[in-house]
Amino acid sequence: MKLLVLHGINLDMFGQRDPAHYGTATLADINAALKQLASQLGVAVECFQTNHEGAMCERIHQAHREAVDGVLINAGAWTHTSVAIRDALTILKCPIVEAHMSNIHAREPFRRQSYIADIARGQICGFGVDSYLLGLRALAGQTRQ
Numbered sequence: 001m002k003l004l005v006l007h008g009i010n011l012d013m014f015g016q017r018d019p020a021h022y023g024t025a026t027l028a029d030i031n032a033a034l035k036q037l038a039s040q041l042g043v044a045v046e047c048f049q050t051n052h053e054g055a056m057c058e059r060i061h062q063a064h065r066e067a068v069d070g071v072l073i074n075a076g077a078w079t080h081t082s083v084a085i086r087d088a089l090t091i092l093k094c095p096i097v098e099a100h101m102s103n104i105h106a107r108e109p110f111r112r113q114s115y116i117a118d119i120a121r122g123q124i125c126g127f128g129v130d131s132y133l134l135g136l137r138a139l140a141g142q143t144r145q
Helices: 027-041 053-066 083-090 129-143
Strands: 002-009 044-049 070-076 096-100 122-125
Touching: 002 027, 002 053, 002 129, 027 044, 027 129, 053 070, 053 083, 070 083, 070 129, 096 129, 122 129
Parallel strands: 002 044, 002 070, 070 096, 096 122
Antiparallel strands: none
């Protein structure tokens, strides 16, 4: 089983950006934790990050061609703005889980809108790095059904 983790815009700055909301873990720390958990769950995981919306859409298209078994996505600010990424995700035939380090529903009003939520199996937010790990567990469970 192959799962894809997508990290969106500015998420390469984890560990440096607003630690009150995002903690001190770096993206490399998060990816290492995801790969360790994936090994325990018996799944393969690939992680991808970009600050370019078109590159994110192209990676989603590639995931469709590869027939990945599931996608865990933290689109960052694109969550609240990108119809293009939403439309790319609708092409996928596999489960999608949305994750966020911070609780987007307890932040500024514009962050409470997600263009991904209605096409995802679920959304996990507010638990820092654990949001990713919970999301990966949920995704692995969804793909085994």
